[in-house]
Amino acid sequence: MKGRPTPQGPTTRQEGRPAVARRGFAARLLRRPASAVSASYLLLVLLVTLLATWIAPYDPDQQDLTAALQGPSGAHWLGTGELGRDVLSRLMHGGQVTLLGVVITLAVYLTIGVPAGMIAGYRGGWFDRFVLKSADLVSAVPVIIVLLVVLSVFTNDESAAMAANGLLGAPLLARVVRSATLGVKEELYVRAAVANGIRDRVIIRRHVLPRVTGVILVQASVYGAYAVLLETGLGFLGLGTTEASWGSMIAEASKNIGTDPWLLVPSGFMIISFVLALGLLSDGLRDTLAERYAPPADKPPSRRMGRPRGAAPELPRAEAPDTSRAVEEPDADALLSVRGLTVSLTIEGTPTDVIRDVSFDLRAGEVLGIVGETGCGKTITATSLLGMLPAGGRIVSGTILFENADLAQVDAAALRTVRGRRIGWISQDPISSLDPSFTAGAQVAEAVRVHTGCSRKEARQRALELFEKVRLPDPARVAASFPHQLSGGMAQRVGIAAALAGDPTLVIADEPTTALDVTVQAEILDLLRELQSTGTAVVLITHDWGVLADLCDRAVVMYAGEVVEEAEVTALVSAPAHPYTAGLLDSDPHHAVPGEPLRAVEGAVPPPPEWPVGCHFQNRCPRVTEACKEKPVVISHLVEPERSARCIRPLELIGGGPHD
Numbered sequence: 331m332k333g334r335p336t337p338q339g340p341t342t343r344q345e346g347r348p349a350v351a352r353r354g355f356a357a358r359l360l361r362r363p364a365s366a367v368s369a370s371y372l373l374l375v376l377l378v379t380l381l382a383t384w385i386a387p388y389d390p391d392q393q394d395l396t397a398a399l400q401g402p403s404g405a406h407w408l409g410t411g412e413l414g415r416d417v418l419s420r421l422m423h424g425g426q427v428t429l430l431g432v433v434i435t436l437a438v439y440l441t442i443g444v445p446a447g448m449i450a451g452y453r454g455g456w457f458d459r460f461v462l463k464s465a466d467l468v469s470a471v472p473v474i475i476v477l478l479v480v481l482s483v484f485t486n487d488e489s490a491a492m493a494a495n496g497l498l499g500a501p502l503l504a505r506v507v508r509s510a511t512l513g514v515k516e517e518l519y520v521r522a523a524v525a526n527g528i529r530d531r532v533i534i535r536r537h538v539l540p541r542v543t544g545v546i547l548v549q550a551s552v553y554g555a556y557a558v559l560l561e562t563g564l565g566f567l568g569l570g571t572t573e574a575s576w577g578s579m580i581a582e583a584s585k586n587i588g589t590d591p592w593l594l595v596p597s598g599f600m601i602i603s604f605v606l607a608l609g610l611l612s613d614g615l616r617d618t619l620a621e622r623y624a625p626p627a628d629k630p631p632s633r634r635m636g637r638p639r640g641a642a643p644e645l646p647r648a649e650a651p652d653t654s655r656a657v658e659e660p661d662a663d664a665l666l667s668v669r670g671l672t673v674s675l676t677i678e679g680t681p682t683d684v685i686r687d688v689s690f691d692l693r694a695g696e697v698l699g700i701v702g703e704t705g706c707g708k709t710i711t712a713t714s715l716l717g718m719l720p721a722g723g724r725i726v727s728g729t730i731l732f733e734n735a736d737l738a739q740v741d742a743a744a745l746r747t748v749r750g751r752r753i754g755w756i757s758q759d760p761i762s763s764l765d766p767s768f769t770a771g772a773q774v775a776e777a778v779r780v781h782t783g784c785s786r787k788e789a790r791q792r793a794l795e796l797f798e799k800v801r802l803p804d805p806a807r808v809a810a811s812f813p814h815q816l817s818g819g820m821a822q823r824v825g826i827a828a829a830l831a832g833d834p835t836l837v838i839a840d841e842p843t844t845a846l847d848v849t850v851q852a853e854i855l856d857l858l859r860e861l862q863s864t865g866t867a868v869v870l871i872t873h874d875w876g877v878l879a880d881l882c883d884r885a886v887v888m889y890a891g892e893v894v895e896e897a898e899v900t901a902l903v904s905a906p907a908h909p910y911t912a913g914l915l916d917s918d919p920h921h922a923v924p925g926e927p928l929r930a931v932e933g934a935v936p937p938p939p940e941w942p943v944g945c946h947f948q949n950r951c952p953r954v955t956e957a958c959k960e961k962p963v964v965i966s967h968l969v970e971p972e973r974s975a976r977c978i979r980p981l982e983l984i985g986g987g988p989h990d
Contacts, residue, residue: 358618365614368607375604379425388416390423390574399590408596411582417596420574425600427575428561431492435557436550438496439503444546446500447507448534452515454721461508464501473498477560481569488564488575495560503549510542517541518762525716525838526777526828527750536776540767544616551612555605562601576601660731664691665867666715666836667731671738673714676722682938683726685710685891689965694835697858697868699882699899701875701914705935706888708871712838714738715869716753717745732836751781754829758841758871760821764813770824771797771809774831781832796827800857819850826857836867843877855881875918879903884972887911890935890946893965897973907968907975909951945977953979 360366378385387407394414401409408417450461476498477491484490514520515538523533558576565577566584576597583594660667671688674681685707692698700708713719715730715737730737733752737745749755757763764773774796775789784792790809797805800823813821822842829837839858843851858868858881872878878885878899885902887895887910895908906912913931933950942948944959951958957978965976 359614362614362617364610365618368610368614371603371607372611375425375600376429378422379429382419382422382426386416386419386422388419390420391415392419399586399593401590401592409590409592411579411593412586417579417593420579421576421596421600424574424576424579424597427488427573428558428565428577431488431561432554432557434489434492435496435499435560436554438493439499439553440546440550442497442500443503444507444539447504448511448538448542450504451508451511452530452534452538458508461501461504465505468498468501471498477564478569481564488561491564491569492557492561495557499553499556503546503553506545506549507542510545511538514538514541518757518759519765521718522755522757522763522825522828523765524718525749525753525755526780527746527748527832528777528780529746532776532780536768537765540619540765544619547612547615547619551608554608558601558605658689660729661691663693664731665694665696665733666692666869667729668715669729669731671711671714671728671730672726673710673719674724674726675720681726683891684938685714685888687965688728688888688893690886690893690896692836692867692869694867695862695865696884697862697870697882699870699872699878699885700888701872701878701885702888703873703914703935705890705937707891708888709840711888712840712869712871715838716749716755717742718749750777750829750834751832752834752836754832754834754837756822756825756829756837756839756842758844760818760825761813761816763825764816764821766813769810769812770816770821774809774824774828777828777831792831793827796830797824799830800824800827801853802827818846819853822846822850822854823857826854830861834866836869837861838869838871840871841873842870843872843874851877875903875915887914890941891938892946892976894947894976895974896965901973907973907980908947908977909953910947913950955979 360369392415394410396414397406397410398412398414399410400406400414403409406416406418408421410416411420446457446461450458473495477494480491480494481487520533520537523537561575562577562580565575565579566581568578568581579597580594580601583590583597586593658669660669668691669689671685672683673685674683676682688707688711690698700711702708710719710723714723714725715732717737717740719725725738728738732748735744735748737748740748764770768776771790771793774793775786778784778789778792778796779786782789782792793809794805797808802808802820802823808816808820808824813824816824826842837858842858843854846854855877858870862868862881868881870878870882882899885897885899886893887902887908889910895902895906895911897907902911903915906915910931916929917931919928931950936942936946936949942959944961945951945954945963948954948958955978963976963978965974966980967974968980
């Protein structure tokens with residue numbers, strides 16, 4: 331039964347595709363006609379405004395009463411105002427005042443709103459509530475009244491008014507950024523970064539910020555346009571600066587619209603075209619940034635491998651039966667000793683147990699498999715070891731002793747010293763566990779720097795060494811490749827390299843061979859076997875009995891949030907002690923008889939709200955009795971050493987085999 335898939339020839343999957351040349355950001359942006367035209371126009375306006383002192387034909391306040399309110403001419407290309415002042419010169423100089431106000435507004439708006447929104451969305455807690463309440467409060471405040479108060483205190487100081495405008499808009503931006511951050515926070519590559527021990531501030535800056543930049547750009551362009559219109563309004567009312575600005579030119583044109591309608595055209599066109607170009611450019615920037623998260627145009631989008639990864643695979647329950655019992659003392663010789671672990675998630679305000687009374691031990695250099703159907707609690711058990719439970723999740727009871735520390739009790743700072751450095755994490759979805767914004771080498775080097783404190787050059791060299799260790803062909807090319815340029819097997823190797831960046835003593839592998847072909851699966855298993863040979867312990871989560879038998883020393887079988895059996899793998903496979911284990915083995919396609927239907931366990935795993943009193947497997951068990959339904963069943967040791975089962979009649983199955 332310890333056989334594994336063995337390569338019979340050259341790999342059928344192309345592991346060494348050449349990296350596709352990647353255009354620069356500016357080149358990809360300017361490929362969009364609307365973006366190119368908008369960027370060129372805005373750059374022209376900016377240059378003309380900045381150079382107005384040297385290129386404007388007249389001083390903005392130079393008067394010529396004999397030429398007042400004249401249309402375009404050779405002397406005045408855009409005509410003159412009511413005092414004979416040159417319209418073109420005033421537009422050039424006025425842009426300095428208006429655009430400075432926009433810059434001040436956006437500087438305050440972005441400096442406060444972006445960090446506040448990302449921290450609120452990523453960390454939650456009291457700061458998240460503060461941001462939301464602030465946004466609600468600002469939404470109810472009449473902005474113009476506040477600005478009038480500011481201008482009454484700072485007379486003719488338009489900069490103060492524009493700064494106040496940015497301050498009033500920042501909570502609204504923070505609320506939008508918070509919503510975007512909440513979605514990015516659940517991405518698998520962010521969870522992988524947490525598992526690798528990357529600090530929160532680094533994750534926010536390097537992994538969350540690039541993904542929310544598109545949202546920020548759109549919001550900034552909208553608010554920048556609003557700032558232009560606000561400055562124009564203040565100038566129109568005569569409340570802003572006394573210098574020439576686009577707003578004061580609108581005010582002058584409105585007073586003379588009956589005698590000289592043309593005067594409104596240059597300033598009106600400038601404001602409208604500037605706002606329109608700003609919006610088109612922000613759309614182009616957003617779409618160009620989004621390209622890095624999309625698959626290349628020359629191949630169809632690839633499907634996500636494995637089952638979808640949500641916040642938690644288990645469902646809630648309303649009320650749990652009492653299973654309190656005396657919990658055994660942790661194994662003093664074990665590297666990891668879990669005792670009586672119960673985890674609860676809050677769903678719709680109700681605390682709900684999703685795993686209950688989980689206990690097992692793992693020794694140094696040992697491989698422990700956790701097997702069971704989807705929804706049995708395998709992933710929640712694994713994530714609880716690293717303190718990476720979904721929002722609202724908490725450890726209700728139990729201990730997780732790892733290297734003499736109880737990970738169920740330590741704070742977040744202590745957990746960060748364990749993640750990646752002492753416990754590595756290998757995800758089941760290799761592509762999604764890598765940030766599409768950065769090359770594979772940069773992401774592994776980042777993990778190396780976090781755990782070793784070495785220089786960037788040393789971290790890059792160490793990343794190449796790790797790539798060689800995990801048998802990646804041409805490590806330098808892979809290091810320079812982005813995730814979408816890697817095959818599934820290559821991406822999984824990169825994930826293993828990242829998990830090894832801190833030289834951990836324990837690696838948790840969450841279905842690492844899911845959706846990989848047989849050849850690549852065998853190579854990944856070889857890598858995990860090499861880890862074991864160096865003394866690294868492995869917790870392997872899997873659905874595959876072949877993988878379990880090939881790699882694991884002992885196995886834990888989970889069903890409906892509970893451990894139902896634990897044993898050495900050979901004993902488990904040859905003589906299962908729990909009906910569920912026997913049913914899973916019967917369902918193995920390798921046991922299929924040609925011409926006969928494959929035996930399967932009837933029904934499905936019940937969600938936590940439907941967990942019955944007594945044995946959780948009673949509704950699917952062919953050996954159920956009334957005693958199985960009376961009270962919760964505790965796990966008990968059998969006659970063999972280190973073997974246990976949660977069944978009132980386990981010994982009836984021992985010695986029979988899975989098909990009895």
